[in-house]
Amino acid sequence: ELGTSRIQLALASNVALSVIAYVMTRRLIPHFMPMFTKANLFGVDLNKVNPDKSPSTTKVPESLGTITAAVYLVIMFLFIPFYFTPFLLEFDDQKKRFPHGQLEEFICGLLSICCMIFLGFADDVLNLRWRHKMIIPTVGSLPLLMVYFVNGGSTRVIMPLQLRDVVGVHVDLGILYYVYMGMLAVFCTNAINILAGINGIEAGQSLVIALSICVHNGIEIWHDSADHQAHELSLFLMMPFVAVTSALLSFNLWPAKCFVGDTFCYFAGMTFAVSGILGHFSKTMFLFFIPQVINFIFSVPQLFKFVHCPRHRLPRLNKETGLLENSLAVIPADQYRGIGRLFIDVFALFGFISFKKSEKEIVVSNFTFINLVIRILGPTHEHNLAMWILAFQVLCSCLAFYVRYQLVLFFFDGHHDHEEVFHPK
């Protein structure tokens, strides 16, 4: 019974702190916006025009995700005693049962997130190179991996039923498991960072993913899964994130009063990775990233330079209609060969990209998910485009829940036996 009142206190304080976080973020963002502009942290919104239809030159403060992230950190620090102190009372006569493993995971998670915020802000200020974008999340996930190791965390994964005859029920991945966890952080941060470019899309998709994680944790806690406490931690990491991200989104929706910056993408991605690792559902986590995965796969030909990649790939504003249209990449005829040509031909065949061939050059629409959506919807207003993409993200999360709770029975014994199990000592 003490267990119930403990979780009630934690839930109540987490909700209350989330509300405070929302209010603080709403107030602090406008307060800090002029300071960001003054510090040279601003951008010009390429898809806005002045009343006379000339390109907008308004300086939109950039990188306001920094404020969001700072508020989140402070709120999470304050949450620590609310969650962990009751354990002291609960097990008063046998203090060794204090959940040290969990406290360590939790602080480490915050350390990874904090490290990521710092490095993300450094990226925004210093404009780091592409290779740094891979190094940074790896560094950020180091504390989590180190403490997982020190705590003797399990590196065994459970095999699908179909493979058990061949490789056994468990396979110990050893060091590969650490590589997997590190890559999860790289994946989450960059997945959000590349599905970007229109108002509200970075914060919006993060909000949908965060809410999906909350629902997933809620279901598991409700059904009193064996891994109860892990899901609690994950939920309590996510609710304040939902709060601060909602506040940020309210300023970032069309017409954006501020941009979120790389800081926010790093912060969001790492918070998801930590939430998945601490909640022991990192594989389910991938299911909430379906649009991001589609975007990544679709972007591969341009990201890896098989097809010419212009500096900006975000959709282009038609000044007459005020609607967004596909942005185009122009490929000289002599570069239309090899693997690049294969990609272009296949994608054009399926209608994923527009395709116009002349003697001198090939003109195709850019290989991004946003351009793909415009191909389907036709010219669309920036706000509606963001909403359609977010609606698709919601749809994908519904699909994810179906896969997670129904399809999984085909491969595994029960709903839960496929998730990694962490054994803190």
Place this chain on the structure above:
Amino acid sequence: ELGTSRIQLALASNVALSVIAYVMTRRLIPHFMPMFTKANLFGVDLNKVNPDKSPSTTKVPESLGTITAAVYLVIMFLFIPFYFTPFLLEFDDQKKRFPHGQLEEFICGLLSICCMIFLGFADDVLNLRWRHKMIIPTVGSLPLLMVYFVNGGSTRVIMPLQLRDVVGVHVDLGILYYVYMGMLAVFCTNAINILAGINGIEAGQSLVIALSICVHNGIEIWHDSADHQAHELSLFLMMPFVAVTSALLSFNLWPAKCFVGDTFCYFAGMTFAVSGILGHFSKTMFLFFIPQVINFIFSVPQLFKFVHCPRHRLPRLNKETGLLENSLAVIPADQYRGIGRLFIDVFALFGFISFKKSEKEIVVSNFTFINLVIRILGPTHEHNLAMWILAFQVLCSCLAFYVRYQLVLFFFDGHHDHEEVFHPK
């Protein structure tokens, strides 16, 4: 015996990682300097002249402490398994003896430091206001305080012999103890931040303080004090700090190729506070800050605006001699009254400041420790001035050791009984 080989492994790996940290910092700082300048993070050295004796306009990259701090963090993350994994082997049959309390303190310490680096960098970029300088270290010390609380850390302090008849041997400070720990962070960061302004002084004083802490921990470990493990942790936090700070200093010495920035001062201050709290010698720590305390007390009249405070108080270059002289504050005659006048008169009486009175105004040298040293030495070359101040800091540390190990016997039973004792559960 396992204990000995454990500490040998930890020491060896810490030294090796410190060497790597030094080499990395030496390489990364020049690599990143142009990126800082490009990002508008630069300053002009007011005490340098061009060959034609006009004021220098060379852009010196600022805030390079960020790189130092980032390297430090990565190295500390990597150190975690070297220190903690052997405990798993050592207590193989009774795993509950794994030092969870220590691991938690250690990660929390790193979290506080990381948080501080982020906020310090934000200060450098955004130029936060004065009141933020108080809030930031308080926020940065939150994780440490929270986990101290959750772990049921002791808030009792041991009283000097002379007071024990009145108040008892112990006094439980309760919440005041947390206020004290929070203020320690505020003190350490700002103490370094205000003894600044000539090449090499911020990094130099931090290096001397860090080495003093290393020596103190070394003595305690050598004499096998009861609080052995706490001093180990503190030492292992300091050695990589010494390494990265030496590397930074090598670029920051006269003539400075880069400035360290607020980031470094926050980072150094927080690392000292964490080292003192985790090593359980926060009171001894103050003894290593004697020049900083002198500087603070001497600065009070100007810091709190009793006496007019010009925008820059750093010493002034005499272009003819190439030596630094006192910088001056000009006070209109009608403002020469009240508490300000009292301060001026007393300080002038003792010869701490120069004093020149005319009908319209009073001209005094600025109330900083650096100006005081120039009063004593006469006009001095910038490099020599820094070296004299660092020599004084070394002298003060020697005095601190005398006080700590000899004078303390007058107030307490033994060498150690006055230090706070932390009881992780």
